[in-house]
Amino acid sequence: MTDTTAQAPRKLFLLDAFALIYRAHFAFSKNPRINSKGMNTGAVLGFTNTLVEVLQKEKPTHIGVCFDGPKKTFRHEQFPEYKAQRQAMPEDIGTAIPYIKKIIEAFHIPILIMEGFEADDVIGTLARHAEEHGFEEVYMMTPDKDYCQLVTEKVKIYRPAFMGNSAEILDLAHVLQRFEIERVAQVTDILGLQGDASDNIPGIPGIGEKTAKALIQKYGSVENLIANSHELKGKQQENVRNFAEQGLLSKELATIHINVPIPFEPEALCCSAPDEAKLTALFDELEFRQLAARVLKTAPARTSATAISPAKGKKSSVPTGAGHQASLFAAPVGITEMGEEEADVLPTTRRTLAEVPHQYHLIDSPALRRELLRFLLLQQEVSFDTETTGLDTMTARLVGLSFCWLPGEAYYVPVPQNNPAAAQALVDEFRPFLEHEGILKIGQNIKYDLTILKHYGIRIGGPLFDTMLAHYLLEPDMRHNMDVLAETYLHYTPVSITELIGPKGKKQKTMADIPPAEVSDYACEDADVTLQLKHVFEPKLAALGLLKLLNEVENPLVPVLADVEYEGVRIDSGAMGDYSAELQGYIVDIEKQIFAAAGQEFNIGSPKQLGEILFDKLQLGGGKIKKTKTGQYATGEEVLSLLAPENPVAALILEHRQLTKLRSTYVEALPQLVCEMDGRVHTSFNQAVTATGRLSSTNPNLQNIPIRTEKGREIRKAFVPRDANHVLVAADYSQIELRIMADFSKDATMIEAFRQGIDIHSSTASKVFHVPLETVDGEMRRKAKMVNFGIIYGISAFGLAQRLGVGRKEAVEIIDAYFEEFSAVKQFMDASINKARELEYAETLLGRRRYLRDINSRNATLRGFTERNAINAPIQGTAADIIKIAMIRIHDWLQREKLGTRMILQVHDELVFDAPKEEVDYIIPHIKELMINALPLSVPMEVEVGTGQNWLQAH
DNA sequence: TCCATCACG
DNA sequence: ACGTACGTGATGGAG
Numbered sequence: 016m017t018d019t020t021a022q023a024p025r026k027l028f029l030l031d032a033f034a035l036i037y038r039a040h041f042a043f044s045k046n047p048r049i050n051s052k053g054m055n056t057g058a059v060l061g062f063t064n065t066l067v068e069v070l071q072k073e074k075p076t077h078i079g080v081c082f083d084g085p086k087k088t089f090r091h092e093q094f095p096e097y098k099a100q101r102q103a104m105p106e107d108i109g110t111a112i113p114y115i116k117k118i119i120e121a122f123h124i125p126i127l128i129m130e131g132f133e134a135d136d137v138i139g140t141l142a143r144h145a146e147e148h149g150f151e152e153v154y155m156m157t158p159d160k161d162y163c164q165l166v167t168e169k170v171k172i173y174r175p176a177f178m179g180n181s182a183e184i185l186d187l188a189h190v191l192q193r194f195e196i197e198r199v200a201q202v203t204d205i206l207g208l209q210g211d212a213s214d215n216i217p218g219i220p221g222i223g224e225k226t227a228k229a230l231i232q233k234y235g236s237v238e239n240l241i242a243n244s245h246e247l248k249g250k251q252q253e254n255v256r257n258f259a260e261q262g263l264l265s266k267e268l269a270t271i272h273i274n275v276p277i278p279f280e281p282e283a284l285c286c287s288a289p290d291e292a293k294l295t296a297l298f299d300e301l302e303f304r305q306l307a308a309r310v311l312k313t314a315p316a317r318t319s320a321t322a323i324s325p326a327k328g329k330k331s332s333v334p335t336g337a338g339h340q341a342s343l344f345a346a347p348v349g350i351t352e353m354g355e356e357e358a359d360v361l362p363t364t365r366r367t368l369a370e371v372p373h374q375y376h377l378i379d380s381p382a383l384r385r386e387l388l389r390f391l392l393l394q395q396e397v398s399f400d401t402e403t404t405g406l407d408t409m410t411a412r413l414v415g416l417s418f419c420w421l422p423g424e425a426y427y428v429p430v431p432q433n434n435p436a437a438a439q440a441l442v443d444e445f446r447p448f449l450e451h452e453g454i455l456k457i458g459q460n461i462k463y464d465l466t467i468l469k470h471y472g473i474r475i476g477g478p479l480f481d482t483m484l485a486h487y488l489l490e491p492d493m494r495h496n497m498d499v500l501a502e503t504y505l506h507y508t509p510v511s512i513t514e515l516i517g518p519k520g521k522k523q524k525t526m527a528d529i530p531p532a533e534v535s536d537y538a539c540e541d542a543d544v545t546l547q548l549k550h551v552f553e554p555k556l557a558a559l560g561l562l563k564l565l566n567e568v569e570n571p572l573v574p575v576l577a578d579v580e581y582e583g584v585r586i587d588s589g590a591m592g593d594y595s596a597e598l599q600g601y602i603v604d605i606e607k608q609i610f611a612a613a614g615q616e617f618n619i620g621s622p623k624q625l626g627e628i629l630f631d632k633l634q635l636g637g638g639k640i641k642k643t644k645t646g647q648y649a650t651g652e653e654v655l656s657l658l659a660p661e662n663p664v665a666a667l668i669l670e671h672r673q674l675t676k677l678r679s680t681y682v683e684a685l686p687q688l689v690c691e692m693d694g695r696v697h698t699s700f701n702q703a704v705t706a707t708g709r710l711s712s713t714n715p716n717l718q719n720i721p722i723r724t725e726k727g728r729e730i731r732k733a734f735v736p737r738d739a740n741h742v743l744v745a746a747d748y749s750q751i752e753l754r755i756m757a758d759f760s761k762d763a764t765m766i767e768a769f770r771q772g773i774d775i776h777s778s779t780a781s782k783v784f785h786v787p788l789e790t791v792d793g794e795m796r797r798k799a800k801m802v803n804f805g806i807i808y809g810i811s812a813f814g815l816a817q818r819l820g821v822g823r824k825e826a827v828e829i830i831d832a833y834f835e836e837f838s839a840v841k842q843f844m845d846a847s848i849n850k851a852r853e854l855e856y857a858e859t860l861l862g863r864r865r866y867l868r869d870i871n872s873r874n875a876t877l878r879g880f881t882e883r884n885a886i887n888a889p890i891q892g893t894a895a896d897i898i899k900i901a902m903i904r905i906h907d908w909l910q911r912e913k914l915g916t917r918m919i920l921q922v923h924d925e926l927v928f929d930a931p932k933e934e935v936d937y938i939i940p941h942i943k944e945l946m947i948n949a950l951p952l953s954v955p956m957e958v959e960v961g962t963g964q965n966w967l968q969a970h
Numbered sequence: 971t972c973c974a975t976c977a978c979g
Numbered sequence: 980a981c982g983t984a985c986g987t988g989a990t991g992g993a994g
Contacts, residue, residue, distance in 0.1 A: 719978035814984030
């Protein structure tokens with residue numbers, strides 16, 4: 016960062032022309048740009064936009080555009096099938112290329128082509144030359160991931176911006192993290208193993224992305240993997256041995272060669288002013304008026320696609336350590352010298368504790384503890400972490416607390432003696448800080464710490480900031496472990512827990528087995544890293560307009576979920592046991608019938624064996640036999656239902672499936688998870704896993720308890736109130752997602768139906784089938800219901816046809832009729848996709864994003880998926896936003912009113928409460944009101960509430 | 971560890 | 980020409 020040279024830094028951009036042209040072309044393929052002469056100008060415009068943007072925004076000192084050379088490359092000689100699946104170049108691209116070349120020339124940018132080599136070889140070679148010539152920054156501009164193998168500290172990938180979203184720079188750390196490798200050269204090993212369908216690189220069968228990463232992590236290279244194939248097991252060993260050569264060839268094909276005989280002439284790559292006359296003529300001919308205005312007049316400032324909203328709340332003036340006198344609390348030192356704005360651009364090697372200045376202190380005397388507490392109470396925000404004996408909050412015991420309020424400086428307070436009373440005493444000592452309402456508490460997955468401390472009678476006070484949730488809003492579909500976050504955003508590798516407590520085993524050590532002096536660095540580091548992550552994430556969230564969502568929804572939801580989990584749900588284990596026996600009786604009986612029909616015994620639960628019995632032995636299906644993608648017979652619900660008329664055994668198998676599912680997943684599993692202390696099950700709600708903003712529930716999953724079938728419903732009878740003085744109260748949003756669709760689309764017909772309180776599926780049926788509401792029959796309503804679901808999911812004729820069991824033609828007619836009647840819905844769906852194409856993300860009413868980076872993919876299937884996501888994600892996500900707000904307000908209200916009612920479950924559009932009988936009549940209208948008004952829409956919200964002695968009754 | 975299957979919204 | 984409804988988690992079987 017200390018640049019002492021007089022010369023300005025040299026910055027080279029190398030563009031992969033064909034990759035960018037293809038991407039540009041397909042980005043416009045859905046609504047092509049045709050000029051008055053009938054020419055499809057999408058590719059030219061997209062490419063030129065990209066070029067102009069990089070020139071204006073990145074201001075390179077040097078630039079070159081590389082095209083694939085003519086003739087076949089050496090790769091085709093090695094492997095004739097190479098890129099054989101590639102379709103011929105679309106005609107529109109063929110006509111675009113001469114124009115693109117002229118535009119590049121008008122910009123005075125050299126075009127680089129080498130016969131017999133592809134652009135990636137040329138770019139790789141030139142990038143390496145440039146680095147050797149001392150260029151400070153070299154960017155390979157391409158959407159192609161193969162280039163990852165070329166990335167170094169100086170050479171990075173520049174993934175171009177498209178239509179308003181910002182560009183992305185992939186540096187060394189990104190690449191290593193993404194492929195989970197140690198050296199970028201191993202990218203070729205990964206690609207060599209897993210193959211690449213688009214280039215027709217075969218790879219090794221049975222090895223996909225996951226396996227490839229794991230194998231390369233273990234063996235380092237394809238060659239070494241083959242040499243050690245004796246260590247592999249079964250089919251995998253067989254495949255690696257049989258396809259060893261194919262694997263090596265694949266690696267070779269994926270390897271970019273950086274020894275292309277091309278001279279490196281920096282002067283030739285120098286940027287210079289464009290030939291404006293030529294550009295004017297070209298843009299005129301192509302009818303690029305806006306572009307011409309941007310390029311040829313003044314250089315206008317680009318407006319950002321997102322508004323930057325200032326951070327809300329108090330201007331924090333965090334006391335720095337400098338003013339404090341105690342020697343312990345010295346001046347701050349940082350883990351890295353990196354400023355926030357540099358963090359995501361700078362590639363650095365990842366550093367560890369030993370390489371970085373820090374002051375971590377073990378606080379192990381009463382005097383030091385008192386002093387620490389005094390300082391804690393002076394702060395406005397503190398990150399803290401609990402060290403415990405395990406991850407299960409119900410059984411884990413506290414081992415120590417760490418705190419940090421200045422980067423690089425942290426404090427660890429161990430529990431003085433290893434006993435519960437000492438832990439309680441320590442917690443009590445720090446209670447004034449922990450319960451302080453004025454201090455912001457920062458943590459990574461802070462719900463865990465809240466729950467641990469709750470067992471010691473602490474209710475954490477003050478606002479919360481969870482770095483895990485902050486990152487969840489920034490990158491919803493990535494992982495949010497602290498270690499990954501530290502590597503990505505701080506270029507720092509924290510001490511691993513394994514280093515401290517040893518590998519997993521039967522004699523697994525816990526924190527309590529390690530001397531506090533050794534735990535101290537680890538614990539301090541966690542609090543320190545968490546604080547630094549907060550400082551990195553906050554401005555990013557502000558820039559994307561996500562701070563409000565974090566501070567007003569996600570962070571306040573944390574203590575609510577902690578309470579919901581802590582309360583738990585009582586399960587009637589006796590009833591479960593009885594039902595298990597009953598189910599077992601049915602299962603044995605059905606098994607006998609199936610074996611009789613099959614003429615032999617076999618494992619009904621094995622899709623493989625079942626397929627062989629049904630299709631080989633019994634010859635069912637009359638030739639029309641479906642296979643799964645792995646080549647086995649498909650025996651899913653759909654297939655078996657089709658076979659049912661042909662042979663009664665199919666229906667028996669379906670029934671067997673249902674019963675064994677109920678037994679193993681619910682009836683047997685749930686009682687085992689009942690906590691001995693209180694007779695309740697305590698699920699975990701994960702707030703940072705779904706792509707849309709919903710919660711998920713694990714261990715056990717209480718969001719998929721059966722209800723749709725009679726035998727399944729029985730299970731809900733075992734979900735009971737805590738005691739005889741309580742009842743369960745269940746409150747459901749009615750049709751929340753369709754109401755959101757009505758609000759988003761402002762469709763008059765749909766809004767009217769909701770305002771009048773008409774059954775929405777009947778209403779839809781009446782419109783679609785053109786009959787009066789009164790004459791809508793069950794069958795019409797059923798079909799309309801499926802259509803309504805389809806609307807929320809981003810409808811497709813094929814999908815609807817499948818669900819309705821009708822032909823595709825009829826499905827198309829129904830959809831057409833729907834869009835005729837609900838034209839605003841159709842417009843909204845189109846607009847959603849168009850918006851997502853520009854932004855490459857979709858957002859909810861509160862600004863929660865889901866990135867849709869494949870929305871402009873040229874792979875039609877992938878693009879189709881992503882387009883449906885563009886419609887579904889805002890709807891599903893807004894529903895999630897709404898119920899989260901309701902949960903926070905209801906929890907808040909129950910506390911303020913000091914009521915005994917407890918929220919005990921959330922199931923996406925339903926909340927369940929365990930309520931004292933005498934409170935029921937009082938709480939119901941309030942809960943309804945709080946749910947209805949959580950986020951008012953232009954259509955009324957409806958909430959249905961029921962009560963009962965078990966969850967089934969409460970519906 | 972992956973796959974197929976199926977439970978829920 | 981292709982292959983499709985959206986979002987989850989747990990299970991048993993097979994490699």
